[in-house]
Amino acid sequence: MDSALLVHRFHFAFTITFHYLFPQLTMGLALLIFILKTIALRTNDPRYDTAARFWGKIFGINFILGVVTGIPMEFQFGTNWSHFSRFAGGVIGQTLAMEGMFAFFLESSFLGLFLYGEKRLGRLAHWASSLAVLLGSWLSGYFIVATDAWMQHPTGYERTADGTFHLVSFWALVLNPWALWQYLHTMSGAVVTGSFVMSAVGAYYLLAKKHEDHAQIFVRTGVTVGLLACLFQVFPSGDQQGKMIAKNQPVTLAAMEGLFQTKKSADMMIIGQPNTEKMKMDNPVYVPGMLSVLSYQRWDAEVKGLDAFPRDQWPDNIALLYYSYHIMVGLGTMFIALMALSALLLWRGKLFYSRWMLWLLMLSFPFPYIANTAGWMTAEIGRQPWLIYGLLRTADGYSKTVSAGNGMFSLLGFLGLYTLLAVLFLFLIYREISHGPVTSSKGGAH
8 A cells, every 4th residue: 555545544543533522422412411401490309400511512612623533534525535535525525515604503603602602592492402403413413424424325426528527406315315324323322421421420429329319310311321322232223334345345344343255144254363365264153154144134245255346445554444344233232231221120120239330331432432442443443445435435535745754744633733732631521520520609600
């Protein structure tokens, strides 16, 4: 691989991975805050208003960091991936512009009202502002996912004589079937992150015997919503996303599952190490026939292996793709078990007093971030060697006049700057958690 291409790929991978640490929490918290405000409105219980106010401040910090780290990615389409922008800008520019002009301004405007206008708005209007923040946050997520989905499964375009792509059907772009299932899978992943973070903070307060009334609300809400989101991740969103890959990117499916040889009644690999030189899995542990069932709903269905495709069509890092996918699936399975056990203890009235379970909840919050990152790595590495699947190769999309040295220089600058941002973020979050969900007599954020 060309050294400049490698630097540009790593540069974008770093910036987008760091950036996505923030919006996945804001999108998840947006739903949880709306739920807290809805319960507060229905029950007139001020504790839920205070809980929503507390998480609104956490949301605000994440939102700001998400904006700061998201803007440079827009510029990277021109600085690092200018050929991609020239070819595809006529299509993806639509959804990216709509995300910025509509969804972002909707979310940011009503976030200001939610954080600082509680007393002036009144209870119903403040609840409506939380709904607007939720809609803006999730609409923003849809436009971004629709952009990526077009790169995975291009629809609604035509290719002109100069080789560029132009949009011929807006609705084919935004209602891309790939986008619909990828969006649901992405958003439920964000809710999993938000639920685990809320549960972890509540568990911390219970273990420390601080803010116990609000801590119980955090744990109860986080566990209940988290269990539903974890189940939704598996079915239907994960199941349908897998079927989309099997239908439209069969070589990606083969690499994800470590299936080197085309086979009927194909096995689903649980553990193993892909050996691309010998075209086999080392130390495999598998479920016989399950891959055929999950992909095509028949035990005897044939699943194409990597041997069915030319090597220049294979994903260029099969091992990383395989491990990313299995990390995502493995952690997702653990999340269901953890949340199901927590929900059982909650139903039996024992969760708030089970210190061992509270410790597990508190220490588990980093893992949804890992699972979401692994999931996006699976999607993006699986699409390789294409930037736009079947239409534009990654090697043809980067900025040829930006050398590896120039790319590395800016990458080092980003590494340093984002390190400072990470320190600032951790300090601000630590300060808010230290203050806790303290009731404000003025009904606003302070």
